[in-house]
Amino acid sequence: xxxxxxxxxxxxxxxxxxxxxxxxxxxxxxxxxxxxxxxxxxxxxxxxxxxxxxxxxxxxxxxxxxxxxxxxxxxxxxxxxxxxxxxxxxxxxxxxxxxxxxxxxxxxxxxxxxxxxxxxxxxxxxxxxxxxxxxxxxxxxxxxxxxxxxxxxxxxxxxx
Numbered sequence: 001x002x003x004x005x006x007x008x009x010x011x012x013x014x015x016x017x018x019x020x021x022x023x024x025x026x027x028x029x030x031x032x033x034x035x036x037x038x039x040x041x042x043x044x045x046x047x048x049x050x051x052x053x054x055x056x057x058x059x060x061x062x063x064x065x066x067x068x069x070x071x072x073x074x075x076x077x078x079x080x081x082x083x084x085x086x087x088x089x090x091x092x093x094x095x096x097x098x099x100x101x102x103x104x105x106x107x108x109x110x111x112x113x114x115x116x117x118x119x120x121x122x123x124x125x126x127x128x129x130x131x132x133x134x135x136x137x138x139x140x141x142x143x144x145x146x147x148x149x150x151x152x153x154x155x156x157x158x159x160x
Contacts, residue, residue: 005044019043034141041138049131053116055089057124063090073123
C-alpha cells in the first residue's frame, strides 16, 4: 500500500505543518524528517477515517447478521432506525459511496454530511479495523503488502 501526500503550494504546506503542531517556518531539510512525515500521514489518515461511513464497520455476511449486530450494539435506536441502517448498508455494499452520492445529489450535498453526522451517534463494533492497522504501520514506519493479510481479517472483511 502506498500513501502519498502532495503539498504543492507553500501555503498548504505551512497550513498542514501548523495542524500537526509545527509552527516554525519550514526549511527544506526539515521536510524530510521521518517524524514529520509520520505526523503528516497520520493527519491525513485521520481526515480519511473521519469521512469513512462507520456503518461499514459492522461484520455483515447477510442482512440478518447485520440487523442482529446493529440491534445488539444500539438497543435504544429502535426498529425503524435499524431497518434504515440495514437499507443503507445494503446500498453501500451494492453501489458504493460515490454512486450513492451521485444518485442522491439532487437532494443536496448536505444530506450526505447530515447522514454521516447521524451515524456518529450510533455504537459500532469494537476491534481492529483497517485504519488501526494503517496507523500502526505508519507509526512503526513499516510497509504493508496484501500478502501480509492473506487469510486474515482486515476491517471485518476477508482479504484474499
